[in-house]
Amino acid sequence: MRRVLIIFSLLLMLIFVGGFWISGGDAARSRAIIFCQAGQIHTLDPAGMTWMQDIRAGLALWQGLTQYNPKTLNPMPGVAKSWAITDHGLTYTFHLRRHARWSNGAPVTTANFIFAWKRMLHPATGAGYVEMFFHISGAKAYFYALANPHAMPRPFSSVGIKASDRHTLIVHLNAPCPYFLDLMAFPPFFPLNEASMARFTVRSGHSFAYYNPRFTRPPNLVTNGAYRLTTWKFHQYLEFKPNPYYWDRKAVRCRELRIVSFSDSLAAFRAYQSGAVDVLSFVPPEFTAALLRQQRAGLRHDVHYRSVFGTYYYIINCTRTPLNNVLIRRALDLAINKRQIVDDVTRLHEKPLRVLVPPGTIPGYHSPHGLAMNVTEARKLMRQAGYPDGRGLRPLKFLTNDTDSMNTLVAQAIAQMWQRNLGVRIRIATEESKAFNQDSVHGNFDIARAGWYGDYMDPTTWLDLFRSGNPNNHSQFSNSQFDELMHQADIEPKPARRLALLEAAERLLVDRYMPAIPLFQYTDGLMYHSREIGGIGPNVRMITLLQYIHWQHRPRGGTHP
Amino acid sequence: MMRILISRIGQSLLVIIVVYTCTFWLLMAAPGNPFIGEKQPPPAIIHALKVRYGLNNPWHAYWAYPWRVITRGDMGPTISYANWTVLDVIRSSLPISVSLGALALLIALWLGVALGMLGAVTRGHWPDLTLTVGSLLGISLPSFVIGSILLLVFSTYWALLPSGGWGDLAQVILPAFTLAAGFLAYIARLTRSGMLDEFSADYVRTARAKGLPPNRVIVRHILPNASLPVLSFLGPAAAALLTGSFVVEKIFAIPGMGEDFVNACLDKDIPLVLGIVMVYTVMLVGFNLLVDIAYAYADPRIS
Numbered sequence: 109m110r111r112v113l114i115i116f117s118l119l120l121m122l123i124f125v126g127g128f129w130i131s132g133g134d135a136a137r138s139r140a141i142i143f144c145q146a147g148q149i150h151t152l153d154p155a156g157m158t159w160m161q162d163i164r165a166g167l168a169l170w171q172g173l174t175q176y177n178p179k180t181l182n183p184m185p186g187v188a189k190s191w192a193i194t195d196h197g198l199t200y201t202f203h204l205r206r207h208a209r210w211s212n213g214a215p216v217t218t219a220n221f222i223f224a225w226k227r228m229l230h231p232a233t234g235a236g237y238v239e240m241f242f243h244i245s246g247a248k249a250y251f252y253a254l255a256n257p258h259a260m261p262r263p264f265s266s267v268g269i270k271a272s273d274r275h276t277l278i279v280h281l282n283a284p285c286p287y288f289l290d291l292m293a294f295p296p297f298f299p300l301n302e303a304s305m306a307r308f309t310v311r312s313g314h315s316f317a318y319y320n321p322r323f324t325r326p327p328n329l330v331t332n333g334a335y336r337l338t339t340w341k342f343h344q345y346l347e348f349k350p351n352p353y354y355w356d357r358k359a360v361r362c363r364e365l366r367i368v369s370f371s372d373s374l375a376a377f378r379a380y381q382s383g384a385v386d387v388l389s390f391v392p393p394e395f396t397a398a399l400l401r402q403q404r405a406g407l408r409h410d411v412h413y414r415s416v417f418g419t420y421y422y423i424i425n426c427t428r429t430p431l432n433n434v435l436i437r438r439a440l441d442l443a444i445n446k447r448q449i450v451d452d453v454t455r456l457h458e459k460p461l462r463v464l465v466p467p468g469t470i471p472g473y474h475s476p477h478g479l480a481m482n483v484t485e486a487r488k489l490m491r492q493a494g495y496p497d498g499r500g501l502r503p504l505k506f507l508t509n510d511t512d513s514m515n516t517l518v519a520q521a522i523a524q525m526w527q528r529n530l531g532v533r534i535r536i537a538t539e540e541s542k543a544f545n546q547d548s549v550h551g552n553f554d555i556a557r558a559g560w561y562g563d564y565m566d567p568t569t570w571l572d573l574f575r576s577g578n579p580n581n582h583s584q585f586s587n588s589q590f591d592e593l594m595h596q597a598d599i600e601p602k603p604a605r606r607l608a609l610l611e612a613a614e615r616l617l618v619d620r621y622m623p624a625i626p627l628f629q630y631t632d633g634l635m636y637h638s639r640e641i642g643g644i645g646p647n648v649r650m651i652t653l654l655q656y657i658h659w660q661h662r663p664r665g666g667t668h669p
Numbered sequence: 670m671m672r673i674l675i676s677r678i679g680q681s682l683l684v685i686i687v688v689y690t691c692t693f694w695l696l697m698a699a700p701g702n703p704f705i706g707e708k709q710p711p712p713a714i715i716h717a718l719k720v721r722y723g724l725n726n727p728w729h730a731y732w733a734y735p736w737r738v739i740t741r742g743d744m745g746p747t748i749s750y751a752n753w754t755v756l757d758v759i760r761s762s763l764p765i766s767v768s769l770g771a772l773a774l775l776i777a778l779w780l781g782v783a784l785g786m787l788g789a790v791t792r793g794h795w796p797d798l799t800l801t802v803g804s805l806l807g808i809s810l811p812s813f814v815i816g817s818i819l820l821l822v823f824s825t826y827w828a829l830l831p832s833g834g835w836g837d838l839a840q841v842i843l844p845a846f847t848l849a850a851g852f853l854a855y856i857a858r859l860t861r862s863g864m865l866d867e868f869s870a871d872y873v874r875t876a877r878a879k880g881l882p883p884n885r886v887i888v889r890h891i892l893p894n895a896s897l898p899v900l901s902f903l904g905p906a907a908a909a910l911l912t913g914s915f916v917v918e919k920i921f922a923i924p925g926m927g928e929d930f931v932n933a934c935l936d937k938d939i940p941l942v943l944g945i946v947m948v949y950t951v952m953l954v955g956f957n958l959l960v961d962i963a964y965a966y967a968d969p970r971i972s
Contacts, residue, residue, distance in 0.1 A: 112900065117778065120771040123911075127768025131761065132836045148932075151751040158706060234718040236710040255713035321752040342753055342761040343924035344835065370833070371932065375922040378832040382824065542701025542937045549709055559707070579709045 140347070140364040141641065141657055144376050144385040148343060148369045152324040154298040155228050155235040160650070163295055164389070165367060168348060168654035169331040170298040173202050173221070173277070174289050178643075178653050181565070183289040187216055187299065187332065188277075196601045197284035202292075204275040209353035210301050211336040218271035220299035220332075226264055228296055231255040232318065237296040240563075243288060244268050245280045284601045287566040294564070304330040334360045334655030344368070348654070361643070361658035380635060387644070388635040389652065393512060397455040399635075412646045413633030415459055417469050418561035419570065422522075422625040423583040425551050430501060435493040437622035440555075441479050442486035443529040444522055450628050453521045454514055461626040463618045465567045469648055473567055473607050476615035478626065483529045490530050498531025506536045507553035509544035515557055518627070548582045556582065559630065562649070567610045568597070574623055585623035590616045673965050681954045688950045689735065689943070696939050697727050703748045703937040722748060724939065734943055744944040749936040755944035758929055763948065765835055766913030766925035772845040774910045777852035778903070782896065784853075785860025786887065789895075792865065800857060807854025816847040816920040833922035844921040848914055852906050856899055863895030870894075904960040908953050 145161040157166050167176075175186035188202040208216035228235045229251050242248040245268035253259045268280030281288065291297060308323040322328060326337045334356070335348035348365040350357060368385065370376035373392040379385040391399060391411060403411045424431050424440070431437060446460035459466075462478025487497075495501045506523065508515045516538050523534035534555075539547065548556055562569040572578055575594055576586040590613055597609040617623060632650050643656035704710070704718045719725040722745070723733050737743055744755035788800040807815075823843060824832040834840045867873060868891070876886045915927035926945060933941035 113778075113896070116903065117775060120775045120778075123771035124768045124775065127764035127771065128838075128841070131764040131768065148750070150749055153751065156751055158708065231713045231717040232721070234704075234710075234714050234721065236706070236708065236714065238714060239711060252713070255717070321746065324752045342750070342757060343929065344761075370922045371928060372919045372922060375833050375920065378820070378824070379834065379922065382828070382832050384831060384834065540701070540935065542703070542705075542935070543699075545705045545707065545709075546701050549705060579711060 139659075140366045141362055141387065141659065142366045142368060142385045143387045143389065143654065143657070144380065145367060145369045145389045146373065146376075147371070149346065149367070151321070152329065152337070152340075153321060154224070154295040154300070155233050157295040158236040161369070161389070164652055164654065165346065166295040166298065167293075167333070167651065168335050168365075169329075169333045169337060170295070171208075171333040172294065172297045172299070173204075173292040175293050176651060176653060178656050181647055181649055181651060183293050186293060188292075191289070195280075197286075198281050200279045200281070200288065202277040202279070204277065205355055206275060207355040208332060209355065210304075210330050210332050211351045211353060212301070212304065212330050213353050214301065214303065214330075215274075216299060216332050217274040218277045219274070220301060221277055221297075222269060222271060223302045224298060224300035225269055227300065227317075229254075229267065235296060237294075237563075240291055240294070240296055243281050243283070243285045243291075245282050283598045284606075286603050286606065287564045290564045290566075299332060301330040301332070304328065335365065360655055362654075365654060365657065386636060386641055387657075391633045391635055393514070400456070410635050410637045411633060412635065412638075413631060414646045414648070415466070415629050416561070416632045416646075417466060417565075417649045418559065418630035418632070419461060419464055419466060420458075420518075420557075420559050420627045420630055421461070421464065422627065423548075423556050423558045424623055424625065425554055425556070426583050426585045426623050427551065428554060430493070430495070431504070431554055433493050434621055435489045436495070437625075438479065439486040439489040439493070439530060440526060440532070441622055441625045442482045442489070444525055444625065444627070445481055446627055449518055449521060453517050454628075456631055458628040458631050460628050463614060464570045464624060464626050465562075465614060466629045469562075470565055470567060470607075472604065474611055476611060476619055478618040479622075486530060490532075495531075498527075498533065501532060503533040503535045504554040506534045507544060507547055507556040508536065508538050509541045509557065510538050511541050519557065549579075551582065551584055558582070558624070561630070565649075567607070567614060568594075571610060571613055571617070574617055583623040585617075585621065587616065587621060590621070670965065674962065677958055677961050681958050684954050685947070685950050689947065690731075692943060692946045693731055693734075696937070696942060699937065701937050703939065718748075722746070722940065730939075734940070738947075745940050747933075747941040748938040749933065749941070750938075755940050758941060759926065759944060759948055762913075762924060762926040762929050765923060766918070766927060767911050769841065769844060769848065769917075769923065769925065770907075770910035770913060772841060773848035774852070774903075774907055776845055777849040777856055777906065777910075778899075780849075781853045781856025782860050782892075782899065785857040786864060786892070788857065788861040789864035789868070790887065797861075800861075804854035804857050807850045808858075810850070811916075812847050812850065812914065813916050813920060815850045816843070816917060819843050819847055820920070833920070835923050835925075840921075844917050844923055847920070848910060848917050852910065856902065856906075859898045859902060860895060863898055864891055867891045867895050904956060908956040912949050912952055 147159065147161050149165055150159050150162050151157060152162070152165060154166055154170060157163050171186045173186055173188040174183035177184045187204055187208045189205045190203045192201045194201070204216065204218060210216060225241065227233050228238060229241055229247055231251060231254055238251060246266045250262050250264065250267050253262045270278045272278060305319050305323045308320040310318040310320050326340055329337045331337065331351065334351060334354050336351045337346060338349045339347035346367040348367070350360045350363065354360065370379065373390070374394060376385065376388060377392040377395065380388045391413060399408070399411050400413060402408045424437050426432055450456065450458045450460055462480065463475045465473065465475060467475040490496060490498065506519055508519045516536065519536050523536060526532040526534060547553060560570060560573065571594060573580050574583070574585045574590065575581060576591050593609050593613040593616070597606050597613065600606040600609060618626065633646050634644065634652065640660050641657065642660045643658045644652050704715045723730045734744065737745060746754050747758060750758065784800055788797045791797045820832055820843065823830045830843055831837065831840050873886060873890060876890050913925045913927040915931050918925040918927045930945045933945060
């Protein structure tokens with residue numbers, strides 16, 4: 109009996125020691141900056157990057173033709189040292205730096221860009237952001253010819269991407285795109301080092317090679333940005349060290365950067381409070397209101413929080429009765445007290461919005477007015493629509509997701525406002541996010557929660573969502589007047605006139621047709637002590653450029669248990 | 670003996686097949702598409718991804734996974750962590766969950782037996798009463814409450830131990846005790862009541878009568894008999910602890926399999942869910958098989 113117990117205990121001991129030895133990471137040295145993200149890295153293949161955390165890591169490891177200016181986020185020279193825009197904004201000629209190098213020392217050439225872009229344009233790559241390439245002439249036709257098994261594939265030479273030599277890349281667009289240089293800094297347009305990926309080729313077929321995703325793992329991954337990836341322990345951490353061949357290596361002051369992620373924001377906050385983590389890429393939602401209160405009272409100085417380039421809004425299914433009646437959609441917007449939502453429900457005092465594109469974020473763009481709260485007017489509209497005090501109106505299905513407990517609270521508060529002000533009854537359906545996304549796509553709702561962060565500094569990042577036929581147009585709004593204005597903006601070469609056309613288009617959305625009800629502008633932030641960490645800060649797009657992060661003085665000693 | 674072995678193995682295989690089938694069809698029936706996020710890619714991209722993961726034809730996918738595991742020992746790529754295969758994920762997280770569970774079981778076993786003995790020996794006095802209340806709390810409090818209390822005391826107030834993570838021995842202590850708490854309390858109660866039953870047995874009186882010192886009576890004579898119920902409890906306890914705990918892993922930010930499993934379900938990562946469910950199933954079925962065989966071996970009446 110005793111022998112059984114002892115053998116069993118020894119066995120357990122062995123399992124513990126063995127498992128711990130296999131899985132235990134080496135503890136970080138105290139000079140590494142430890143940066144904590146909200147979610148795990150999903151992929152380090154630039155073609156697949158759509159998540160915020162992936163994009164942030166991508167921007168630290170790679171560099172596109174342009175890069176973001178750390179202060180303004182405007183595009184500035186990256187791999188391309190200069191460019192010329194000719195042909196009324198239709199032709200971009202990029203001149204690549206001769207000193208740009210991969211992390212294995214090889215030069216970065218136009219061939220690297222052409223290889224990566226051609227791979228992006230193949231449907232089998234599964235690139236979520238492929239539509240960004242459709243600005244380039246011939247790209248859309250090339251992609252859809254490959255996607256359709258019955259179509260004749262088109263040659264890549266039909267796409268407006270040409271290299272005149274190893275350092276000159278010429279891109280032709282369909283129509284002027286004022287934010288094209290901005291896109292050039294974004295992960296889908298990063299170059300790839302074909303030579304280092306070649307040995308991961310799984311099957312080469314017609315113009316397509318599939319690469320075993322192991323090419324993204326150290327020591328296989330070759331990148332051309334500020335850092336190189338030296339360690340990646342799944343679910344534990346990624347370790348970045350400066351790329352010794354990076355052309356601007358003097359600007360990289362951090363010697364070692366560790367990226368960790370905690371799925372539980374409370375655990376992340378505890379780690380930050382105890383000093384085990386130096387930067388939190390988010391402010392824990394459970395505590396945001398309390399932390400901001402402490403900050404205002406001068407009790408802490410490490411909450412870096414601001415309004416960002418994102419909108420929280422509701423979309424209305426424009427194809428279902430009775431919401432296909434624009435009078436009811438207007439009435440719903442007019443009956444909401446948005447100020448009360450941000451002050452009493454979210455309690456984060458976000459800016460209430462009457463428009464979709466956050467005002468003041470895009471230089472030269474003047475937002476339309478939108479609707480101000482007016483319950484009397486809303487009641488009148490309901491009477492005109494034939495539903496005085498909501499009589500005869502069926503209960504409306506309101507769809508929301510559970511990613512943030514705030515969503516349901518906001519929905520309940522607004523449902524109450526609609527009930528009280530208009531007599532409209534709401535049935536709230538809270539769904540897990542995958543089911544929510546599917547029901548949104550299939551239009552299985554009357555009103556649904558939505559949120560959108562702009563991908564580039566242009567109103568179209570929102571307005572495109574309401575074009576007929578856009579796969580992200582979940583409100584299924586279709587209006588020829590709006591589509592026509594958007595089309596005119598597409599082909600308009602003069603930036604000021606183009607913005608005026610877009611203003612007119614947004615005015616149609618928020619003053620007349622209301623396929624969506626804007627609620628407030630998102631806020632977001634970071635947590636770090638600015639006397640310790642420098643080179644980062646919250647910006648309007650929440651793009652954290654990790655290449656500039658550095659210790660302010662010297663690392664805190666012995667803080668890593 | 671041989672017949673039992675064969676029939677038990679057959680039953681185990683059947684259980685694994687049933688679990689696989691149920692999991693697969695539940696995943697297929699669950700709402701949501703793993704390839705649609707908040708931003709929807711063009712349909713051609715979704716189609717290409719479905720083809721890559723073999724999900725464009727559910728019947729084909731149903732056979733493909735087991736076939737792949739049997740013929741190539743490979744469970745394919747995951748959907749939500751595209752750079753890692755299912756096997757990579759399990760290889761990195763299973764050792765963590767298993768080693769944490771092993772330490773928790775070790776703590777539960779030895780501390781539980783020791784405290785149970787202490788309770789039995791001091792029956793009716795304050796150590797026993799304290800232990801009775803403590804074990805009641807240990808059994809009834811859920812692990813997120815125990816974990817939070819331990820964190821508050823040892824990490825926040827006293828700053829003795831780190832609040833989470835994995836890789837350092839100090840980081841293992843709090844989660845191991847949290848995980849062990851319920852089992853520890855249960856083992857202590859089993860030991861205490863087992864020992865109290867034995868105290869009045871004839872052989873104990875004989876041992877005392879022949880002048881053995883009380884410690885020796887307890888350790889040599891009473892404990893082996895009193896720990897029989899503890900031993901039979903170890904089978905299910907091992908199965909429960911070694912497969913990991915989502916709650917404890919989440920509280921202490923431990924990169925174990927429990928958390929990967931829940932994330933995989935939320936992301937509708939079909940290959941990863943199937944892979945982890947199969948690992949859990951094989952472990953549970955395996956433990957039960959071992960216990961059954963051990964019983965059959967020990968007790969000739971079972972045949």
